[in-house]
Amino acid sequence: MANRKIVATKLRANDLILCSSNENLMAKEENSGKILPESRTDKKYNEARRTFLKQSSLLTALALAPPAVVKAAEAGLDEKVADQFEKVPLSLEINGELKKLSVEPRTTLLDLLREQLDLTGTKKGCDYGQCGACTVHADGQRINSCLSLTVMQEGKKITTIEGLATGDELHPMQAAFIEYDGFQCGYCTPGQIMSGVACIREGHANSESEIREYMSGNICRCGAYPNIIKAITAVKKGGKKV
Amino acid sequence: MIPFQYVRPKQQKAAIDALARDNNAMFIAGGTNLLDLMKRYVVVPQKLVDINQLPLHNIEQLNGGIRIGALVTNTALAEHKLIKEKYPLLSQAVVSGASAQLRNMATVGGNMMQRTRCYYFYDTALPCNKREPGTGCGALDGVNRMHAIFGFSDKCIAVHPSDMSVALAALDATVQVSGPKGERSIAFTDFHRLPGEQPEKDTNLHKNELITSVFIPDAPFARNACYLKVRERASFAFALVSVAAALDISNNSIREARLAMGGVAHKPWRLFKAEKTLKGMPVSEASFRQAAAVAMEGARAFEHNAYKIKMAPETIVHALKTAAGIV
Ligand SMILES: Cc1cc2nc3c(=O)[nH]c(=O)nc-3n(C[C@H](O)[C@H](O)[C@H](O)COP(=O)(O)OP(=O)(O)OC[C@H]3O[C@@H](n4cnc5c(N)ncnc54)[C@H](O)[C@@H]3O)c2cc1C
Numbered sequence: 001m002a003n004r005k006i007v008a009t010k011l012r013a014n015d016l017i018l019c020s021s022n023e024n025l026m027a028k029e030e031n032s033g034k035i036l037p038e039s040r041t042d043k044k045y046n047e048a049r050r051t052f053l054k055q056s057s058l059l060t061a062l063a064l065a066p067p068a069v070v071k072a073a074e075a076g077l078d079e080k081v082a083d084q085f086e087k088v089p090l091s092l093e094i095n096g097e098l099k100k101l102s103v104e105p106r107t108t109l110l111d112l113l114r115e116q117l118d119l120t121g122t123k124k125g126c127d128y129g130q131c132g133a134c135t136v137h138a139d140g141q142r143i144n145s146c147l148s149l150t151v152m153q154e155g156k157k158i159t160t161i162e163g164l165a166t167g168d169e170l171h172p173m174q175a176a177f178i179e180y181d182g183f184q185c186g187y188c189t190p191g192q193i194m195s196g197v198a199c200i201r202e203g204h205a206n207s208e209s210e211i212r213e214y215m216s217g218n219i220c221r222c223g224a225y226p227n228i229i230k231a232i233t234a235v236k237k238g239g240k241k242v
Numbered sequence: 243m244i245p246f247q248y249v250r251p252k253q254q255k256a257a258i259d260a261l262a263r264d265n266n267a268m269f270i271a272g273g274t275n276l277l278d279l280m281k282r283y284v285v286v287p288q289k290l291v292d293i294n295q296l297p298l299h300n301i302e303q304l305n306g307g308i309r310i311g312a313l314v315t316n317t318a319l320a321e322h323k324l325i326k327e328k329y330p331l332l333s334q335a336v337v338s339g340a341s342a343q344l345r346n347m348a349t350v351g352g353n354m355m356q357r358t359r360c361y362y363f364y365d366t367a368l369p370c371n372k373r374e375p376g377t378g379c380g381a382l383d384g385v386n387r388m389h390a391i392f393g394f395s396d397k398c399i400a401v402h403p404s405d406m407s408v409a410l411a412a413l414d415a416t417v418q419v420s421g422p423k424g425e426r427s428i429a430f431t432d433f434h435r436l437p438g439e440q441p442e443k444d445t446n447l448h449k450n451e452l453i454t455s456v457f458i459p460d461a462p463f464a465r466n467a468c469y470l471k472v473r474e475r476a477s478f479a480f481a482l483v484s485v486a487a488a489l490d491i492s493n494n495s496i497r498e499a500r501l502a503m504g505g506v507a508h509k510p511w512r513l514f515k516a517e518k519t520l521k522g523m524p525v526s527e528a529s530f531r532q533a534a535a536v537a538m539e540g541a542r543a544f545e546h547n548a549y550k551i552k553m554a555p556e557t558i559v560h561a562l563k564t565a566a567g568i569v
């Protein structure tokens with residue numbers, strides 16, 4: 001019963017987001033001087049409401065089915081199954097430490113790192129894969145943590161900017177970013193550094209144009225690109241293991 | 243994101259069953275397109291079936307061609323020795339898409355299935371027949387810079403954004419799929435569809451079917467190939483226009499050509515007629531211009547994308563010249 005109540009509250013919070021996001025967009029459009037015909041605004045609002053009602057009754061129905069039944073029906077044994085709001089237990093190795101976690105299926109790796117583990121070095125720029133501020137390594141591969149669900153990373157080794165240095169000794173890429181002044185405001189820097197390390201490991205740091213191409217997933221609004229490229233080039237030429 | 247149920251089956255059949263059991267379930271592979279759309283409430287599945295545990299991660303040399311598993315990442319595909327050697331066109335196309343991070347996550351199946359980048363599709367406050375059938379096409383009389391010049395309908399003028407798919411369409415690939423009714427294969431050029439009356443349908447994949455692999459037949463086009471992508475910045479942007487060109491050349495004459503365009507239609511736009519034109523012609527800019535003119539027959543622009551009518555044939559000519567090595 002208690003469980004169901006939580007589901008109900010969360011549902012409401014969530015649906016509010018659904019509706020308000022529609023309204024925000026409409027407000028935006030009105031502000032921009034384009035006036036929407038009244039009927040359309042009403043129609044849109046009603047549609048949003050209808051979707052909301054449809055969705056919430058569907059979710060309630062699901063919530064009413066005892067999770068065990070849903071699970072038994074779904075599981076071809078051996079399968080991972082998680083219900084809508086159920087937190088899934090899972091383990092992840094983060095910066096060399098095995099973490100036993102409990103997450104909702106919709107938690108992105110980025111939100112897990114920042115909100116649950118206080119690893120705020122990894123930044124949220126766009127949340128849509130467009131800026132690279134959230135770049136981390138998963139089993140050595142650079143990925144956008146904003147576009148990955150934590151549950152999908154189960155069992156992997158995650159490295160964030162906090163895990164790059166060895167004790168007090170900076171990673172060569174971190175040191176090079178300081179030496180070559182590879183940043184201004186610093187917001188994109190953790191992502192740039194994680195991406196730069198991967199760029200060298202992948203063998204794509206052999207020329208300035210290759211570095212530019214393979215670093216294009218990391219946007220720097222301050223425009224520190226020339227110095228970022230200098231830093232990566234220096235690390236590559238330095239020949240140290242990255 | 244709205245909450246959803248999450249299942250992670252290990253067997254192909256279990257994955258298909260898990261999808262079929264629920265009307266509003268979707269597969270998730272790399273998640274780079276689906277999660278983006280879910281965060282914006284453009285797509286709201288109530289169940290995600292994570293297919294990453296399925297054994298579809300290999301690239302294999304078979305008799306007569308290469309089979310690429312649906313879960314091979316875009317990076318693994320672009321960097322694979324066999325692909326670089328036999329199908330550099332594909333490797334170039336994949337590397338021209340998205341960013342290094344995204345390509346590490348994105349899969350072959352997911353790349354083919356990615357949705358359009360039309361602004362009206364992405365904004366849930368605006369009308370879009372693809373997202374919400376019956377609401378109208380906002381782009382038709384709206385902002386349509388990125389939109390189609392071929393094969394559109396009055397219901398939808400969106401383009402398909404995948405670079406990889408343009409190369410696969412040119413290379414005569416076929417798609418292997420598996421569903422509740424068994425397996426079948428679909429020619430790549432028939433996989434995506436034109437909008438017609440049902441723009442909500444991007445592909446001819448049936449409900450509850452899973453893409454398992456893509457097969458590319460051996461072809462003598464390896465040496466003379468070029469994927470040319472024109473975009474608004476040097477890297478990490480979708481194509482305004484792109485061209486996949488591959489030539490089989492002998493004694494300075496074209497034995498066979500393969501040509502497809504991206505960024506111009508609701509599907510990768512294979513240029514069959516222009517290919518025929520090129521057959522038997524000498525390798526020269528004049529031949530390529532003639533083929534480009536044939537390719538552009540029937541093109542029609544909207545208010546903001548007339549530039550594509552000029553840009554597309556120039557891109558074709560330049561891609562062919564690069565493929566032939568006469569730039
Ligand atoms: C910022 C940004 C820039 C980008 N730029 C480009 C670009 O320039 N060029 C380009 O081509 N692409 C670009 N992309 C798109 C990117 O290539 C796709 O997001 C990616 O290929 C999708 O693959 P995925 O495995 O992550 O798919 P997912 O997001 O996991 O899935 C996408 C869709 O495919 C379905 N699906 C996945 N696998 C299967 C399967 N095996 N069978 C049936 N259905 C399946 C899913 O249900 C879902 O509907 C960009 C993306 C972003 C975020």
Ligand code: FES
Nearest residue numbers: 125126127132146
């Ligand atoms: S926050 Fe992930 S790419 Fe911008």
Ligand code: FES
Nearest residue numbers: 184186220221222
């Ligand atoms: S240093 Fe400010 S965004 Fe890159």
